[in-house]
Amino acid sequence: MPELPEVEYAANRLRQWMLGRLVLRAKAEPTRLLRGQPARRFSQALTGRRLERVERRGKYLLLFFDGNAGLLAHLGMTGKLVRRPTGVAEPFSHARFELEDGFTVHFRDPRKFGRLSAEPADRLFLLPEIAALGPDALLEPPTAESLGERLSRTARPVKVALMDQSVLAGLGNIHAAEALFRARIDPRLRADRLSEEQRRRLAQAIGETIALGLANDEEEEITYVEEGAPNPFLVYGKAGEACPRCGQRLASLTQGGRTTHFCPHCQR
Numbered sequence: 001m002p003e004l005p006e007v008e009y010a011a012n013r014l015r016q017w018m019l020g021r022l023v024l025r026a027k028a029e030p031t032r033l034l035r036g037q038p039a040r041r042f043s044q045a046l047t048g049r050r051l052e053r054v055e056r057r058g059k060y061l062l063l064f065f066d067g068n069a070g071l072l073a074h075l076g077m078t079g080k081l082v083r084r085p086t087g088v089a090e091p092f093s094h095a096r097f098e099l100e101d102g103f104t105v106h107f108r109d110p111r112k113f114g115r116l117s118a119e120p121a122d123r124l125f126l127l128p129e130i131a132a133l134g135p136d137a138l139l140e141p142p143t144a145e146s147l148g149e150r151l152s153r154t155a156r157p158v159k160v161a162l163m164d165q166s167v168l169a170g171l172g173n174i175h176a177a178e179a180l181f182r183a184r185i186d187p188r189l190r191a192d193r194l195s196e197e198q199r200r201r202l203a204q205a206i207g208e209t210i211a212l213g214l215a216n217d218e219e220e221e222i223t224y225v226e227e228g229a230p231n232p233f234l235v236y237g238k239a240g241e242a243c244p245r246c247g248q249r250l251a252s253l254t255q256g257g258r259t260t261h262f263c264p265h266c267q268r
């Protein structure tokens with residue numbers, strides 16, 4: 001499932017594939033990705049434009065085109081961007097940009113939990129979902145102080161608080177669990193009860209887990225773990241296996257409707 005590193009990867013591919021190139025034709029299918037916007041708004045706003053700039057904030061992509069055209073995109077659970085020669089059909093393509101260079105960039109999303117919203121470029125940072133984001137975990141890496149200050153405002157379990165995009169933007173279920181494992185913190189611990197030492201370890205661990213996720217940025221096309229890519233994580237998806245640190249059995253529990261993987265022995 002796309003989290004910060006995968007969305008950063010998507011932003012880099014968009015820059016590589018589309019910056020400065022003319023969009024001969026933009027087209028979206030009328031799906032729930034558009035959240036009620038008419039599909040023609042997408043094509044009318046973006047056909048004939050050139051992409052000038054791509055930003056990522058948390059798990060959102062912000063595309064700035066010339067003529068004050070813009071697009072807010074979210075990959076949801078299964079969304080990804082792929083590039084194909086124009087004319088080659090792409091399964092689960094719900095929107096696409098046909099470019100002047102003979103390639104088409106598709107927004108592919110089998111489960112359709114993603115989002116595409118055509119907006120004026122100068123409105124993108126003002127959209128409520130962007131304005132509500134906390135500091136971006138990559139652009140403004142958390143420190144013990146900044147993270148501790150934000151976590152001290154909530155009594156929720158620390159794992160749930162880390163996934164709250166208004167606390168820290170970019171972490172999801174996988175990277176929150178990975179960071180807590182690296183920091184040896186029980187995911188059930190109340191966020192406002194972390195010690196100074198735990199805050200320090202957690203801030204460092206978040207940086208490490210994101211850096212690891214960014215390491216695959218050379219590939220032409222990303223494959224998510226859920227799609228069968230090798231699992232590079234320490235605890236995610238590994239309940240029942242041996243803990244890579246202490247050798248005891250990893251466990252899982254449900255928090256905020258999501259499965260948390262952790263080691264009950266060395267995350268205390």
Ligand SMILES: [Zn+2]
Pocket residue numbers: 243244245246247248263264265266267
């Ligand atoms: Zn362990």
